[in-house]
Amino acid sequence: MNLPQGFQTASLAAGIKPSGKTDLTAVVSDSPCAWAFAGTLSTAAAASVARNRDLYASGEAVRALLVNAGNANAATGDGGAQDNEEMAGLLAGLLGLAPQAVLTASTGVIGHRLPMPRVRLGVEALRGTFEEALTAHAQAIMTTDLVPKTAERTLSTGQRLVGVAKGSGMIHPNMATMFAFVYSDAEIDQELLRSRFGAIVDRTFNAVTVDGDTSTNDMAVVLANGAAGRADTREFLVALEEVMRDLARQIARDGEGASKLLTVRVTGAATETEALVAARTCAVSPLLKSAVHGNDPNWGRTIMALGRSGATLNLPQLRVSVQGTPVFAGQPLNYDAAQVSQTMRSEEVVFDIDLGVGSAHGEAWGCDLSAEYVRINAEYTT
Template sequence: MYFPKGFQSSALAAGIKPSGKTDLACVVSSVPCAWAFAGTRSTTAAACVTRNRELYTEGGAVRALVVNAGVANAATGQQGARDNLDMADALAGVLNTRTHEVLTASTGIIGHLLPMDSLLSGLEHLSDDLGTEVPPFATAIMTTDTRPKTASVTLSTGAVIVGTAKGSGMIHPDMATMFAFVFSDAQVDQGALRAAFLASVNRTFNAVTVDGDTSTNDMAIVLANGQAGEVPLPEFLAALEGVMRDLARQIAADGEGATKLLTVRVSGAASEAEALAAARTCCVSPLLKSAVHGNDPNWGRVIMAVGRSGAGVSIEAMTVSVQGVPVFAGKPLGYDASAVSAAMKADEVIFEVALGVGEAQGEAWGCDLSGEYVVINSEYTT
């Protein structure tokens, strides 16, 4: 997979991760980009989120993104803010662009300052080997991910949209509990892109949950440099959301300790917001996630989760299906529990829920809850 026309990338091991794996990467466009951004709503957001949000408000174009993995640079005070700015400034100097045209992103352990000597040394060489392949960048931004996450689509005009993401734990819908970076060579109006982006985020990245914990650092960014010319806006936005949806599902499937993807589809809701709330609450429920891990078709846990989600429900009209098998329709239905349990031994387990109060629908994604999740997070910093 390759970046769209006009984008180049580089990745290297700067010594930030103790493992010695690649941990510093950038993507640069040959021309300024239209862009849209959504950052975590955490009140303890990291310096990279705060600065990117400020640049977004200012409305200027950007040309580059620099990402480090291994250290979050969150809860690091004014020194952390200075270090984050220095990271942008250093890459701007290397690329001969302006500091405010460089976005930053950090991920890793909270409460640690960036190792600036190693980072700045790495930045000096980051432009030495710029290329167009996506996998090196997608791999360098990972932390506890087990695999890189990429998605792409080619539009009718020949323009391309390519997305990369990282995320495995500390994942819960609050925009956006992950890193998601999307690049395109399509020409698109920045105002129109920004107007549509948050709605797409709510239907994709905000519909992912692994463990109910919202991070301090995470963000979604789309950059479009226009090098492939104009694309009909509806086509572009639909394709963009498709790439975002693909990445969101990959994040859920790679949740820490996950053995299967959990999908909850809700229909018959009073509004899309209520449909998404019901679906997300099901996906984050430890009880339902544990049942999915054990292949237990305990649909009562769906009823419980929907009931506490805040979504309007008519219990008499409500229906629930597990792997396509109806188990509830205003009352318990007879079904072969052993057969449904066997059907749950799959890479993806799907619950379909109709709330019986409207026409709106929504979908969310999570994963099962395994003992490996506890192991990973009990040993994360040690």
């Protein structure tokens, strides 16, 4: 898969990751981009999130993004902020841009300063290596991910949207998710894009949960350089949401230690917000996630989660189905538990829930909870 017109990327191993794998990657556009951004609402946000948020508020045009993996540069004080600013300046100098035209992103272990000598050498080594191929870029942003995550859509008028994402653990976004970057060669109005981006984020990346922990470094960015001409606004926004939804599901499926994707579809809600809250509360429940891992159709876990979610529900009208089999309709239903358990031995387990109070709907994605998740995070830094 290649980037859209007018974008190029370069990636390499700068020695930031102890594994020696690719860990530094940049994307540059030939021309200024219309862009939208969402960053974590964590009050311990990393330096890269804080800087990008300031640039976003200033309305500055951007042309490039520099990402490092293996070091979050979070909880690193003023020194960490200076390192992040220098990182942007290094790429800006390489490309002949102003530093404010470069966005930054960092992911990895919290509480360590960036190894700037390696970053400096790494950025300089990017010179002359830029290309259109996307694979190395998607791989370079990975941490505990098992697979790179990419998605694309092509509009009827030929413009493309191409997205990459990373995320496997510490996934319970409160704005966007882990990392998600979407690049497009469509021309789109920036103010309109920004006005719609938050709602799309809520329906996609904010509907993902792996373990209930919100990262210090989460961000989502869309960059559109207009190289392929004007796009139909509605078609562009639909395609953008499709790309982001695709990436969100891939993140949930690749959750740390996961063996299956958990999808919770809620209908009959009073509002879309309540539908999303109800769905995500179910998807993050350790009890429900454990039941899914064990192929146990214990629908009572959904009742518990819905009751604490804050979403309005009408218990006599509440309906729950597991893998298409109705199991609750205001009261327990007779069903073949062994047969439903067998259907749960699948790569995706779906719970359908009707709250019985309205017409709004929403969907959330998570994964099962396994012993492997505990092992990965018990040994993360040791």
